[in-house]
Amino acid sequence: MSAILDAAIDDLVVVNRPAQIAILERVSGLLATSPAVTDLLVRGSFASGDSDRLSDVDLVIGVCPPTFSEFVGAHHALAATQLGAILPGWSDTIVPRMGGLGYVHLIEHDGKLCQLDLYLAPADRIDHIAAVTRGRAIYTAPYGGDRLPDRAAAAFVADRLAAAPTCEQLFVETLVLTWMIHKRILRGQQFMAYAETHMLHTAARSLIRTALTPERAQYGWYHLDTEIGRTPIGRWCLAQLDALISSPPVPTMRSLAESLERILTLAHRTVPDMMAALGPAIDAYRYHLDLD
Structure with a gap:
């Protein structure tokens, strides 16, 4: 040096x-x-x-x-x-x-x-x-x-x-955002926690879109219910997303932990091969992230 x-x-x-x-x-x-x-x-x-x-x-x-x-x-x-x-x-x-x-x-x-x-x-x-x-x-x-x-x-x-983000990039985004929101809560930065929570929900939506209807991923929230809800797995994903966006807009540690678990469940259901490949990384992440 x-x-x-x-x-x-x-x-x-x-x-x-x-x-x-x-x-x-x-x-x-x-x-x-x-x-x-x-x-x-x-x-x-x-x-x-x-x-x-x-x-x-x-x-x-x-x-x-x-x-x-x-x-x-x-x-x-x-x-x-x-x-x-x-x-x-x-x-x-x-x-x-x-x-x-x-x-x-x-x-x-x-x-x-x-x-x-x-x-x-x-x-x-x-x-x-x-x-x-x-x-x-x-x-x-x-x-x-x-x-x-x-x-x-x-x-x-x-x-x-x-370039449009891949499923892996969107999933990693949800983990990074969860980490950032956790820091906002510890600091008492409620406005930043609110903004990043909206980003977290948007990333989860994009993950669902990209996994199930990649050709329509760029349409965001538009016609989400009718396009994703055509299949059983799509309807299940929409139910999970509805629960996710119904969580407190300014999260607590408990609600953030619940959101993370919901996103992990979503990812395991929609992109199982990716989640299997990222298994050790996810384990390391969860070991370090303290949401108690």
């Missing part, structure tokens, strides 16, 4: 908690060894010094534009094998569009589950992202890296953002 990176992290220690610093050292130390990485920025509450023991680590990764698509694909395996991610990364739909791609990873660190938000962007977008997010630079490649705009990288980002 470079002396500049060490000094930047030491500066952040003053205003942040050790757990997040340890994660940041682990992640940034690994990424700084990649010739594809040009910049690392810390953003969010972690950068401003407003973090608490539940805060996630928000990191922006600048990547040489010619290798951007390859790096995006490889970073999932990196998160799983080197950073302790227990689930596939969620393609973040909350983060603003700044020319890159956001992913949320739930990682195991020191026996606990932590949230790591990675925003991957072509290097030519880093100055703009730093200005928008007020991110704090902790690493810049000594050689500068390739920072010229690349049409292929921009097209890759556009295609990824426009």
Whole structure:
């Protein structure tokens, strides 16, 4: 790790908690060894010094534009094998569009589950992202890296953002959102809990749509009852969804736990092969998630 990176992290220690610093050292130390990485920025509450023991680590990764698509694909395996991610990364739909791609990873660190938000962007977008997010630079490649705009990288980002999510991506979204809502409840952030609960219900609906009528997945809530309700399994799914959206709009730990169980049951019924493949990951998630 470079002396500049060490000094930047030491500066952040003053205003942040050790757990997040340890994660940041682990992640940034690994990424700084990649010739594809040009910049690392810390953003969010972690950068401003407003973090608490539940805060996630928000990191922006600048990547040489010619290798951007390859790096995006490889970073999932990196998160799983080197950073302790227990689930596939969620393609973040909350983060603003700044020319890159956001992913949320739930990682195991020191026996606990932590949230790591990675925003991957072509290097030519880093100055703009730093200005928008007020991110704090902790690493810049000594050689500068390739920072010229690349049409292929921009097209890759556009295609990824426009792509319809798969059942696996939607299911992982429900797990990540449940994790986030659980943190909102602990902090007493009722308005954010309300907003993310609506997102959770929408993701569950999209999972049902994508599993049962993939050709109509983009129609959302429109004609949901008549289109999904044509089959016995569809009617069962609608009954589960009705119970889900009838739960308290500002959830309690108990109602959130009930919603999670309902979503797991829905997924087991509609996409059993996917759930079997994700079995160990789901077990690890449930072990760490405390909704009591």
